[in-house]
Amino acid sequence: MSNRVINILVPVISILLGLLVGAIVMLFSGYDPVNGYIALWNGIFGDSYAIGETIRQISPYILAGLAVAFAFRTGLFNIGVEGQLMVGWFAAVYVGAAFELPMIIHLPITLLAAALAGALWGLVPGILKATLRVHEVIVTIMMNYVALHVVNALIKTVSNGSYKTEKIQPTASLRSDFLSNLTDYSTLHYGIFVALAMVIVMWFILEKTKTGFELKSVGFNENASQYAGMNVKKNIVLSMVISGAFAGLAGAMEGLGTFGSMTSLGGFTGIGFDGIAVALLGANTPLGVIFGASLFGSLKYGANNMPNAANIPLEIVSIVVALIIFFVASGYIIRVGLQRLKKKKEAK
Template identity: 85%
Template sequence: MSNRFINILVPVVSIILGLIVGAIVMVFSGYDPIKAYIALWNGIFGSPYAMGETIRQISPYILAGLAVAFAFRTGLFNIGVEGQLIVGWFAAAYIGMAVELPAIIHLPLALLAAAVAGALWGLIPGILKARFGVHEVIVTIMMNYIALHTVNALIKSISGGSYKTEKIHETASLRSEFLSNLTDFSTLHYGILVALAMVIVMWFILEKTKTGFELKSVGFNDQASQYAGMNVKKNIVLSMLISGAFAGLGGAMEALGTFGNIVSRSAFTGIGFDGIAVALLGANTPLGVVFGASLFGSLTYGAGNMPNEAGVPIEIVSIVIALIILFVASGYIIRVVLSKMSKKKEAK
């Protein structure tokens, strides 16, 4: 069994195990797992509207997954994607609301603002890591809370004490009447095209540029890279900068597409944290992230149909989703088991 085949098999086995154990939980809780999973399927693919909402949900997951995966590929663990996404969301919403420009300038400017805000939020832990050796996991976790409460304060400040900003101008919107009509008036928008474009950008940076080669080299072995003449500190900062930019664009999907503004929050969105599982499921590759994001986006939206159609409480639905994430995160164990099975088969 080749390593490439094992890489494909691991996430598939993880998902299947998660669904099986989730079914067992539902049986012991007195619910019909077959009806529940049919409801899940219908919630994802049951109508054009459901499909449109599912695809819309996938867009920020792709960008959050790219942010985590990019940092992983360069030897860093960016747990601050949630905070970077929130500041990107605010920046896009503010530019979309505060200025009036032609659409050809306004929309790109709002997207750029989100990317820059996310990048700057990622720059801080990058500098601390490169300059002082402070572990990026600790800093990025703390930066999430700072982002949440800082953005809440900014919303209150610019909206005259309100808990939400005004709606963005139409010239900064990603919304599409064509896509909405195509999917029975869902909130599907052009953000999915932006997300897929960023998949290509990440692939190009890592696989086709000298900078990408250096970033990956530092990730594999920073000491060897330094001996070879690479600037390790610069590459650490650059990695967090690019990772943060992807995350910031994830926030722009919500600001310019789904909601059209930003609202004060008492808790995190969860998208940035799910991005970790998305990246793991996708083996930290750009194409893999698309498949991982498709799974999580589908589960997030489709699971909402399980209580309505199958009568499964939302708590059980959350357990099922958590089990799938657990098995995805346990992919290393599954990989070891599959490798041992393969070696035993070859030995026979």
Template identity: 90%
Template sequence: MSNRVINLLVPIISIILGLIVGAIVMLFSGYNPVEGYIALWNGIFGDTYAIGETIRQISPYILAGLAVAFAFRTGLFNIGVEGQLIVGWFAAAYVGSAFTMPMYIHLPLSLLAAAVAGALWGLIPGLLKAKFRVHEVIVTIMMNYIALHVVNALIKTVSGGGFKTDKIQPTASLRSDFLSNLTDYSTLHYGIFVALSMVIVMWFILEKTKTGFELKSVGFNENASQYAGMNVNKNIVLSMVISGAFAGLGGAMEALGTFGNMTSRGGFTGIGFDGIAVALLGANTPLGVIFGASLFGSLKYGANNMPNAANIPLEIVSIVIALIIFFVASGYIIRVALQRMNKKKEAK
């Protein structure tokens, strides 16, 4: 069994184990797991409207997954994707609503504002890591809370004491009548194409540029990279900035596509944290992130149908999703088990 086959089997087994244990939880809680999973399937693929909403849900997950995966590939653990996504959401919502200009300027500018806001939020932990060797996990976790409360204060300021920003101008919108009509008036928007284009951007940076080679080298071995003449500190900062830009664009999907504004939040969106599992499931590769995001986007939207169609409470639904995430995060154990089985087969 080759490493490529093992890499393919690990996420598949993780998902299957999550679904099996989720079924056991439903069974012991007095609910029918077959009905539950049928309801989940119908919630994802039941009709064109459900498919449109599912694809729309996938867009920010792709970008959150790319943000986490990019940092992973360069030796950093960016737990601050949630905060970077929130500031990107606000920046896109503000630029999209506060200015009036032609669409070919307004929409790119709003997207750029989100990317820059996320990048700046990633710059701070990057600088602290590079200059003072402060661990990025600690800083990025704290930056999430700062982002949440700073953005809530900014929303209150720009709205004159209200709890949400103004609606964005049509010239800054990612909404699409064509895609909406195609999917029975769902909220599907052009954001999915922005997300997919960023997958290509990440692949190009890491695989086809000198900068990408240096970023990966620093991630593999800082000392060897420094000995080879690479600027380690610069690459650490650059990695967090690019990662933050991907996350900020994830926020733009919500601001310019799904909601059209931003409301004060009592808590986190969860998308940035789920991005960690998306990246893990996708083995931190651009293509893998698409599959990981598709799974989580589908689960998040499709699960809404389980309480209605199968009378399964949302708490049980959340447990099922959490179990799948748990087994995805435990992929290393599954990998070791497969490798041991493979060695035993070869020994025989």
């Protein structure tokens, strides 16, 4: 059994185990797992509308996953993606609604505004980590709550006391009549191409630039990096800023693509926190994040069909989805098992 075969078998076995245990849970709860999984499949791939909505759901997950993965790769744990996403969302819709410009100028500026807002929200924990050694996990968690209340206050301010911002100008929108018509009038938009472009950007920064090498080096060993002449403090701040920019763009996907505005939030969106799972599923690599986001986004959207089509309660659906993700995330254990089996066969 070659390493290539093992690499293919690990995710396949992981997903099958997750589906199997999920089926057992449904069975013991008194529901038909076959109907449940047919409903899940149809919710993801049932028709062109479902496919369009699934891809649309994947877009912000890719960017949230990149934000977490980038910080991980540089030795930091950014749990503030949720807050950075929210401020990015607000910045995008504010700039998108407040100005009237040609699309070729307006759309890039709104995306840039989202990235800058997210970067600014990542700058604070970056500076505190670099200068005062305050742990980024604590600061980023607190910054999430600050972002939630600041954004809600800003929405109220710019909308004259309302709970919702104005709709963005058509010139700032990521929506596409072509993609919508192609997928039976789904809300699929051009955001998926922005997300995929950012995958390439992250790969290029980390693998092809001196800055990327320094960022990874500082994350791996600060003392050795400092001894080699690298500016450790600058790289810590830069890492959180870039991570925040990816998160801000994830917010832009919702603001400029899916909704076209922003409504006062009663709580967190959850996308930023799900980005942690996406990054872990993707082993913190740009390509892996695409697969992690695809799995996570597909399950999240497709699962909505299970209560309607198979009468399975949302609580059971959540357990089944969590089990599938759990087994995929536990792929390392399966990999170790397969490698030991390989060694036994070679020994014989």
